[in-house]
Amino acid sequence: MWKTVAQQLVENAAEILRAIRNALNWRIVRGVGQLQILTRASYALLVLVPICASTWPAVRLVVNQHNKAAREAVEHLRATRSDVERALEDAQRQLAQTLSTSERTAADQRQASNLIARLIASVQTIGNAAEKYTTDYAEHTIKTPRLPWSLGAAFFAALFVVVGHFVYQIAAPEPIRQTSWDEFVLNRKDDYAKHPSGAALDRANQFLRSRIGRRIEASERFEDERLLTDLYFLSTDNRPARLGELSPSRLRSLVEWIQSGDSHAPADYQREILAVARDLLPASSEPKHSAMTIIEKAARAEYLHLAGKRPVAIMSTGALYAIGVWLILVLLKTQATAVVTAADWHSVRDLFFH
Numbered sequence: 001m002w003k004t005v006a007q008q009l010v011e012n013a014a015e016i017l018r019a020i021r022n023a024l025n026w027r028i029v030r031g032v033g034q035l036q037i038l039t040r041a042s043y044a045l046l047v048l049v050p051i052c053a054s055t056w057p058a059v060r061l062v063v064n065q066h067n068k069a070a071r072e073a074v075e076h077l078r079a080t081r082s083d084v085e086r087a088l089e090d091a092q093r094q095l096a097q098t099l100s101t102s103e104r105t106a107a108d109q110r111q112a113s114n115l116i117a118r119l120i121a122s123v124q125t126i127g128n129a130a131e132k133y134t135t136d137y138a139e140h141t142i143k144t145p146r147l148p149w150s151l152g153a154a155f156f157a158a159l160f161v162v163v164g165h166f167v168y169q170i171a172a173p174e175p176i177r178q179t180s181w182d183e184f185v186l187n188r189k190d191d192y193a194k195h196p197s198g199a200a201l202d203r204a205n206q207f208l209r210s211r212i213g214r215r216i217e218a219s220e221r222f223e224d225e226r227l228l229t230d231l232y233f234l235s236t237d238n239r240p241a242r243l244g245e246l247s248p249s250r251l252r253s254l255v256e257w258i259q260s261g262d263s264h265a266p267a268d269y270q271r272e273i274l275a276v277a278r279d280l281l282p283a284s285s286e287p288k289h290s291a292m293t294i295i296e297k298a299a300r301a302e303y304l305h306l307a308g309k310r311p312v313a314i315m316s317t318g319a320l321y322a323i324g325v326w327l328i329l330v331l332l333k334t335q336a337t338a339v340v341t342a343a344d345w346h347s348v349r350d351l352f353f354h
Contacts, residue, residue, distance in 0.1 A: 011222060011225075013213040015291055022054060024175045024315065025304065025307035025308045025314060026168075026172045026173070026306070026308075026309075027176070027181060027304075027307045027309040028318070029168055029172070029317050029318055030168075030172065030176055030177070030180075030316060032321045032325070033164075033165055033168045033169075033172075033317075033321075034163075034175075036232070036327075038161060039161065039162070041158070042157070042158035042159075042161040042162045042324070043158070043162060044157050044158075045154050045155060045157075046060035046155070046159065046162060049151050049152075049154055049155035049158070050155070050232075052147070052151055055346055063073050063292055080275065098175065139142050149334075149335060150331055153327050153331045153334075154327075154328075154331060155325035156327060157323075157324045157325075157328045157331065159323070159324075160320045160321070160323045160324035160327065161320070161321060161324035161325075163320050164316075164317045164318075164319075164320030164321040164324060167316055167317045167320065168317045171310050171313035171314075171317065172310075172313075172317075173306040173307075175303070176306055176307055177308055181300070181303050184299060184302075184303045185296055185300055185303065187299075188295055188296070188298075188299035188302075189292060189295055189296055189299065191291070192291075192292065192295045196291070199294070200295065201291060201294060203298070204294050204295050204297075204298030204299075205294065205302040206298075207298040207305070208294065208301060209299050210295055210305065211299060212253060212301045212304045212308070212347075213297070213298065215304075216297060216300055216301050216304070217297070218254055220257075220297075221257055223253075223261070224253055224254050224257035224258075224263075225257070225263060225264070225265075227254060228254075228257075228258075228263060228265045228269075228270075228273065229265075230242075230257055231243070231273060232265065232269060236272075239272075239273070240276050240280075243273070243276050243277055243280055244280060246280075247280060249292075249296060251277050251280055251281055252281065252290070252293055253293070254273070255274060255277050255278065255281070256279075258270050258273065258274045259274070265270050321340040
């Protein structure tokens with residue numbers, strides 16, 4: 001390659017730092033704020049969870065009364081079982097005494113003994129059913145008066161998300177809240193296409209000369225150089241097809257980068273790519289496209305400029321959203337674990353094959 005490894009590493013590290021710096025703005029916060037399912041669910045939980053908290057003592061009372069009735073029924077069954085067992089033991093002893101003193105056949109004795117044995121087995125079955133009833137319904141008792149952790153976590157997750165959304169709505173610039181980056185750039189280009197003026201170009205050039213504009217320019221140059229690197233590994237026959245897949249603005253940016261003379265690519269290779277790119281661009285509309293390219297780059301710089309305003313509010317909103325989402329993920333993990341335990345699954349295989 002035409003660059004040393006050290007130069008490539010430095011440029012890659014610089015690009016990563018630029019990406020991180022660009023991400024810490026209203027753009028990433030807007031991505032969370034625009035999730036309707038998250039905000040709507042949060043508003044609903046802020047209403048439902050307090051209602052559950054206020055009615056929790058009544059719910060606990062109803063459940064515990066149900067369990068109390070179950071315990072009383074089991075105790076009554078146990079007492080009845082004990083009484084019947086004692087009565088059967090007395091009947092068995094009396095029958096044994098009667099059979100021993102009377103003149104009964106062996107068949108009669110066996111028949112009476114079998115009858116007593118069946119009665120005892122029936123009583124044992126009733127007792128087992130009572131114990132099973134106790135085991136099945138014992139878990140319905142709510143022993144603690146506290147609200148379940150899952151409901152509390154859901155409430156505070158919703159609270160953090162709603163507060164974060166509130167800060168986002170009052171602190172984020174209106175263009176950020178109303179449009180995405182691509183929509184903002186498209187609106188600027190459409191406006192210039194309908195009403196071209198020198199004042200618009202002057203304003204666009206001011207944004208391009210700003211710190212953010214220079215940063216975007218550096219990022220584009222990095223992308224242009226990386227594109228040249230990727231094309232270098234393609235065959236000569238495949239390079240025109242790859243360049244044909246690029247948008248006109250992307251091609252113009254690549255042409256400008258090659259014409260600047262700052263690329264480290266071999267000279268012959270640069271001339272080849274430049275010739276192919278120029279053939280793919282309509283030369284007749286080049287001045288118009290050049291002005292539109294300036295408008296496009298300036299619109300991107302302007303959007304990033306707006307996205308970086310009020311950094312304290314950005315960090316506060318991002319932290320509130322992050323805490324809320326983290327609590328939601330912990331809640332989902334806890335509930336998923338409870339479901340897996342209740343279903344007696346031992347691996348993911350049990351989910352799909354049962």
